[in-house]
Amino acid sequence: MSKGINPVRNFVQSDSQGDIFNRVKVAVLGATGFTGEKLVEILLGHPQVEITYLASQTPEPVAYKTLLPNFTGKTETICEPLDISEAITKSDFFFLSLPHTVSMEFAPSLLAAGKKVVDLSADYRLKDTSLYQEYYNTAHKDQGNLAKGVYGLAEIYHKQIAKSNLVANPGCYPTSIILALFPLVKEGLINGKVVVDSKSAISGAGRKTAAKLRSMDVANNFWAYKPFVHQHTPEILSILKDASGENIDLSFIPHVAGMAAGIYSTICLNSNKKVSKDEISDIYKKYYQDSPFIRIKEDLPKLGDVVGTNFCDIGFAVNVDGKEIVLVSCLDNLIKGAAGAAVQNMNIMLGWDEAIGLK
Ligand SMILES: NC(=O)c1ccc[n+]([C@@H]2O[C@H](COP(=O)([O-])OP(=O)(O)OC[C@H]3O[C@@H](n4cnc5c(N)ncnc54)[C@H](OP(=O)(O)O)[C@@H]3O)[C@@H](O)[C@H]2O)c1
Known part of the structure; x- marks a missing residue:
């Protein structure tokens, strides 16, 4: 079952290689955090995607490799101040590596524009909004999409994930x-x-x-x-x-x-x-x-x-x-508990083998 799947270790590769025209355009919002960084690392090694938008709270656009020097020689992508309209024009698949409450500010616009979203925060995990209020000390602001979201534990909800545009990536x-x-x-x-x-x-x-x-x-x-x-x-x-x-x-x-x-x-x-x-x-x-x-x-x-x-x-x-x-x-x-599971979910949502890019 798991034989033949290699660890994810040391897989970062250049994004300047190969034919990128048929690749799915992906964005990471919250790209400078721990899970965002791990996502960028995994996505750079994924053969079927191209990173077209990275964003954080940076006040000005800045080379991602300047913010995170371990990406020197691996990507020339710019990290932008998060602008959701620009994000929508540049990408089709979105990873939200954002704090809870911030994800539900941006997910509604992405979903309304027909994009697919994997949210790594807790915003779409609890269907019961009174529990969200109790444990996160704030009211839920996007109950419409909450009802449509699927919990992204591929080993249990694989079929539902495959049909969903909004996946709530589980906590670690x-x-x-x-x-x-x-x-x-x-x-x-x-x-x-x-x-x-x-x-x-x-x-x-x-x-x-x-x-x-x-x-x-x-x-x-x-x-x-x-x-x-x-x-x-x-x-x-x-x-x-x-x-x-x-x-x-x-x-x-x-x-x-x-x-x-x-x-x-x-x-x-x-x-x-x-x-x-x-x-x-x-x-x-x-x-x-x-x-x-x-x-x-x-x-x-x-x-x-x-x-x-x-x-x-x-x-x-x-x-x-x-x-x-x-x-x-x-x-x-940061991998099976966050970024790796998020990529596994993307693979399933796009109808691909769930292990692509994670070998
Ligand atoms: N760490 C884990 O092991 C783990 C595991 C599973 C799930 N999660 C969840 O995944 C999410 C991200 O976690 P993390 O550990 O990667 O957090 P983190 O290291 O604190 O990173 C947060 C990221 O979000 C950006 N950000 C924060 N507020 C923003 C705003 N208003 N607009 C635009 N960007 C904003 C930050 O940008 P700046 O750097 O510019 O501030 C940073 O890139 C959280 O919801 C967390 O609960 C984390």
């Missing part, structure tokens, strides 16, 4: 947690409380917050935050309910760890019947046999195997009683 924690839990929830195997302990790299907080954290010597530090009240809790619960029909009782305790990239989720639960490790393994293989970026591991996965790739690795252990289960799921927060 929810991707690791939903992918790990979905098969057992769908099989009705979970008994009682699920406890999720997730560790995130500092890049999960965006470029400006990560810079502040680095100044606090975060490399030698590790802490829990927002237990029970993190904004990804309603996203995890509502998607698992939508996908499986089941409500689960879940406590989510996120942590920040002083690493540059990655999410590592450890999930403890009880099964309502005795199961063996082989039975659990067969369930995961059944659900993810057609998912090129999920790897079911024999042993508990290691973060280093997924950083720099679009893979989500999942492993598990079953206690001797056959009822207590630990699931472990890990991914690169």
Whole structure:
């Protein structure tokens, strides 16, 4: 299933090569942030797209490579102050790597102009606007498009993504947690409380917050935050309910760890019947046999195997009683947890092989 797919590592190539006339014109709004930068890196290596518009809050147009010198020799594209009318004339497919509330300012114009959009923010993930108000402290301003948006977890919503013009790319924690839990929830195997302990790299907080954290010597530090009240809790619960029909009782305790990239989720639960490790393994293989970026591991996965790739690795252990289960799921927060998943969604929305540009 995942054999033959190579990691995404070290794939940046020049955008001056090859025939670009038949390529889809793509834009990244929020191109200077962590996820925007990763998107540009992946899109420059994608054989079927051409980057035609990059934007941020830069006050003046400036060469992207001037803002991010690691792109020197890789792209001559200019990063513009975001102007949505200009963006619409220049591109047909849009990635919104913007903070929440900013995405829903711009998505309506893009959709009205017939463009396709993948939004990496939380603006189109929660169908229940009262939850959006509660967890993001602001009213939702685009309920019409919210109703039409599809949650962009390709392993569960592939068919819906293929027909959609607006995909809400999942949060990085929810991707690791939903992918790990979905098969057992769908099989009705979970008994009682699920406890999720997730560790995130500092890049999960965006470029400006990560810079502040680095100044606090975060490399030698590790802490829990927002237990029970993190904004990804309603996203995890509502998607698992939508996908499986089941409500689960879940406590989510996120942590920040002083690493540059990655999410590592450890999930403890009880099964309502005795199961063996082989039975659990067969369930995961059944659900993810057609998912090129999920790897079911024999042993508990290691973060280093997924950083720099679009893979989500999942492993598990079953206690001797056959009822207590630990699931472990890990991914690169900026790739499978953001930019890689966004490109996977674009591939599906445009009717292409979902792995193009991610090999
Ligand atoms: N980081 C992750 O691991 C991760 C994972 C999944 C999803 N996400 C979500 O993806 C989105 C982007 O995250 P990020 O980590 O890339 O954030 P980031 O590093 O803070 O970057 C934000 C980007 O948005 C631009 N921007 C902000 N306000 C703008 C405005 N009013 N008009 C135009 N551009 C504006 C910024 O431009 P300037 O640089 O000019 O300010 C920057 O390019 C967020 O909604 C986040 O929750 C992040």
